[in-house]
Amino acid sequence: MIARLGRAGRLAQRTLAGLDAPAKAAALHAAAAALRRAEPEILAANARDVAAGQANGLTAALLDRLRLDAGRLAGIAAAVDQVADLPDPVGAVIDANALPSGLAVSRVRVPIGLIGIVYESRPNVTADAAALCLRSGNAVLLRGGSEAVHSNRAIHAALVEGIVAAGVPAEAVQLLPTQDRAAVGAMLTAAGLIDMIVPRGGKSLVARVQADARVPVLAHLDGINHTYIHAAADPEMAVAIAHNAKLRRTGICGSMETLLLDAAFPGSLSVVARLLDDGCELRGDARAQALDPRIRPATAEDWDTEYLDAILSVAVVDGLDAALAHIAAHSSAHTDAIVTADPAVAERFLDEVDSAIVMVNASTQFADGGEFGLGAEIGIATGRLHARGPVALEGLTTYKWLVRGTGQVRS
Numbered sequence: 001m002i003a004r005l006g007r008a009g010r011l012a013q014r015t016l017a018g019l020d021a022p023a024k025a026a027a028l029h030a031a032a033a034a035l036r037r038a039e040p041e042i043l044a045a046n047a048r049d050v051a052a053g054q055a056n057g058l059t060a061a062l063l064d065r066l067r068l069d070a071g072r073l074a075g076i077a078a079a080v081d082q083v084a085d086l087p088d089p090v091g092a093v094i095d096a097n098a099l100p101s102g103l104a105v106s107r108v109r110v111p112i113g114l115i116g117i118v119y120e121s122r123p124n125v126t127a128d129a130a131a132l133c134l135r136s137g138n139a140v141l142l143r144g145g146s147e148a149v150h151s152n153r154a155i156h157a158a159l160v161e162g163i164v165a166a167g168v169p170a171e172a173v174q175l176l177p178t179q180d181r182a183a184v185g186a187m188l189t190a191a192g193l194i195d196m197i198v199p200r201g202g203k204s205l206v207a208r209v210q211a212d213a214r215v216p217v218l219a220h221l222d223g224i225n226h227t228y229i230h231a232a233a234d235p236e237m238a239v240a241i242a243h244n245a246k247l248r249r250t251g252i253c254g255s256m257e258t259l260l261l262d263a264a265f266p267g268s269l270s271v272v273a274r275l276l277d278d279g280c281e282l283r284g285d286a287r288a289q290a291l292d293p294r295i296r297p298a299t300a301e302d303w304d305t306e307y308l309d310a311i312l313s314v315a316v317v318d319g320l321d322a323a324l325a326h327i328a329a330h331s332s333a334h335t336d337a338i339v340t341a342d343p344a345v346a347e348r349f350l351d352e353v354d355s356a357i358v359m360v361n362a363s364t365q366f367a368d369g370g371e372f373g374l375g376a377e378i379g380i381a382t383g384r385l386h387a388r389g390p391v392a393l394e395g396l397t398t399y400k401w402l403v404r405g406t407g408q409v410r411s
Contacts, residue, residue: 002186005174006193009114012171013139021088028084028131031162035077038158045150053147061251061308066121066148076127079376083131086375089393090137104404109397111137113195116187118143120201123151128376130159130173136396143176188213200379220382222306223253224332225364228260228323230340235267238339242271244363251308254335254367258313260323280310287316303330320345324352331355333382335367356382356389
């Protein structure tokens with residue numbers, strides 16, 4: 001099955017590669033319109049998935065990721081429209097040089113090919129991934145999680161209806177027709193058919209993909225994100241940023257999981273009290289526990305845990321060096337932030353924290369492709385090769401060398 005779908009996807013990608021930017025944009029606008037028309041079917045399908053998830057004991061965070069309503073679906077369609085209107089990266093010249101030999105050499109962006117997406121409970125990924133891959137000239141093979149199976153099928157059907165009406169082959173956006181885990185294994189070993197795998201989901205899914213894949217993988221594991229409140233932080237800003245970074249949406253990968261409070265910061269009690277008062281469970285070291293009796297003791301495992309829930313680890317540290325050391329030891333290299341009014345401290349933090357996204361005086365909840373002006377994202381990459389941070393259109397391209405000569409031969 002994977003071989004058949006892979007061959008069909010690669011054939012469709014050749015058609016995509018021949019489409020100009022307006023044609024791809026028109027296909028995506030048609031897909032967004034089809035999503036809006038299919039709202040009743042999509043929401044009914046999602047209701048089935050949510051009911052099954054509740055019956056199966058999914059956590060509140062996972063149910064939040066799964067649940068769609070009219071507003072969220074409108075946002076999904078709007079994101080597809082937004083991707084359609086982004087500049088097309090394909091064909092962009094990265095650099096060009098005239099060599100002493102007389103050869104004219106340039107590098108231009110080209111699609112990667114057929115991209116496999118393996119994801120869990122977020123049905124919006126079906127639309128985001130399809131839009132990003134199509135806009136960047138890639139075909140896509142989607143494998144969503146069983147908890148969102150009905151939602152994914154309804155969204156996929158609408159997307160295909162739209163792109164086919166605009167002249168794009170249906171095989172450019174394929175959804176695996178089975179939830180059999182063996183199909184994922186077949187995708188991961190489909191070297192020569194699938195050009196890149198992107199996992200979107202929990203730690204166990206990503207770890208399995210990275211362990212078993214024989215195809216290049218673009219991924220991150222945990223989002224163990226830190227916010228360090230420096231001694232020179234504005235107290236009101238610190239309260240607002242810490243609260244938003246944790247509690248705006250606890251189930252996203254940009255949520256803060258560890259709060260570091262400088263021992264010399266005078267507003268620590270206000271920061272933790274706001275979080276506790278609004279229902280966040282805090283687990284702290286001894287000095288953090290001394291701030292408020294409601295703070296529970298942290299274990300060694302807490303500093304390396306992605307809660308994706310209203311739970312937060314809190315530590316009191318002795319200055320910037322101690323904060324940097326804690327982050328270096330426990331960060332997953334996703335997103336880390338500092339709150340400070342000292343520009344020199346801010347610049348040092350930016351220089352020395354080795355994460356994909358490093359922030360100053362901003363909530364880690366901004367770790368998102370849409371917030372970075374990239375439109376919908378395929379994911380956050382924490383590796384050091386090819387792409388890092390929010391991966392959108394440019395991250396779904398590679399490049400090739402173009403060499404133009406006038407008859408040169410090499411001596």
